[in-house]
Amino acid sequence: QGVVEDSTKAIELDSEEKEYIPYNNRGLALFYLGDRVNALKDLDRCQKINPQFSAAYYNQGLIFEDLKAYDRAISSYNQAIQYKDNDYDAWNKRGDALLESGEYAEAVLSYDRALIGLPHDPITWSKKGSALHYLGEYEKSIYSYDRVLKYNPDYIWAWYHKAQIYGSQKNLLLAVENLRQAINFNSEYKETAKTDKDFDLIREDPKFKELVQS
Numbered sequence: 001q002g003v004v005e006d007s008t009k010a011i012e013l014d015s016e017e018k019e020y021i022p023y024n025n026r027g028l029a030l031f032y033l034g035d036r037v038n039a040l041k042d043l044d045r046c047q048k049i050n051p052q053f054s055a056a057y058y059n060q061g062l063i064f065e066d067l068k069a070y071d072r073a074i075s076s077y078n079q080a081i082q083y084k085d086n087d088y089d090a091w092n093k094r095g096d097a098l099l100e101s102g103e104y105a106e107a108v109l110s111y112d113r114a115l116i117g118l119p120h121d122p123i124t125w126s127k128k129g130s131a132l133h134y135l136g137e138y139e140k141s142i143y144s145y146d147r148v149l150k151y152n153p154d155y156i157w158a159w160y161h162k163a164q165i166y167g168s169q170k171n172l173l174l175a176v177e178n179l180r181q182a183i184n185f186n187s188e189y190k191e192t193a194k195t196d197k198d199f200d201l202i203r204e205d206p207k208f209k210e211l212v213q214s
Contacts, residue, residue: 020049020056028059036063054084061090065097073097088117092124099131107131122152129161138165156185164198172202176211183211190214 027042040063046056061076077094080087095110111128118124129144142165148158163178179199182189190212193199202208 020046020053023049024053024056024059027056031059031063031066036067039063052083054080054082054087054090057083058087058090058093061093061097065093065100068100070097070101074101086117088114092118095124095127095131099127102134104131104134108135120151122148122155122158125151126155126158126161129158133161133165138169141165154185156182156189159185160189160192163193164196167196167199167202170201172205172207175199175202176207180211 023042023046027039027046030036030039030042040060043056043060043063046053047060050056057076057080061073061080064070064073064076074094074097077090077097080090081094084090091110092114095107095114098104098107098110108128108131111124111131114124115121115128125144125147129141129148132138132141132144142162145158145162148155152158159178159182163175163182166175166178179189179193183193193212199208
């Protein structure tokens with residue numbers, strides 16, 4: 001709320017309407033306060049004053065993504081990147097919107113750009129792994145999940161996703177090994193695995209049964 005008040009004062013004092021940053025700051029603050037409509041109005045005003053201010057397009061993308069308007073979010077992130085090519089957060093969020101839109105190949109490319117600036121970020125590696133998983137690029141997906149676990153060995157989803165891939169390949173030993181790691185962190189994965197179709201090919205094996213029923 002304080003940011004909104006300070007930005008409003010700055011806007012009121014700007015008689016020549018040349019200050020664009022207060023509109024950006026107020027727009028972002030309004031978004032966090034739940035006022036998406038006025039947030040978008042402020043960011044639009046910011047862009048009109050300075051059409052090359054990349055942060056305004058990035059923040060606009062956040063709002064559209066929150067609204068699940070993924071096509072508009074992607075467009076906003078594209079504009080942010082156009083004016084700031086090394087905005088790795090924008091590349092990352094663009095990847096998220098593409099992933100949600102089912103554009104998995106393009107999402108992978110976007111995450112690759114993000115990882116240039118965020119090479120040790122396990123979340124970005126995990127999202128890239130998910131996109132590759134959807135594409136059926138299983139070896140590359142496993143490599144991404146291995147990178148996740150290199151930077152955060154407690155990242156449960158990476159263990160579980162690796163187990164899913166190995167299960168779908170009927171690789172019993174590696175599926176059970178990775179699933180056990182996930183279960184060690186959270187026993188609820190036993191129940192999840194019982195109905196997960198990725199384990200259909202190994203579901204009747206005694207080793208799998210013992211793991212999920214113990």
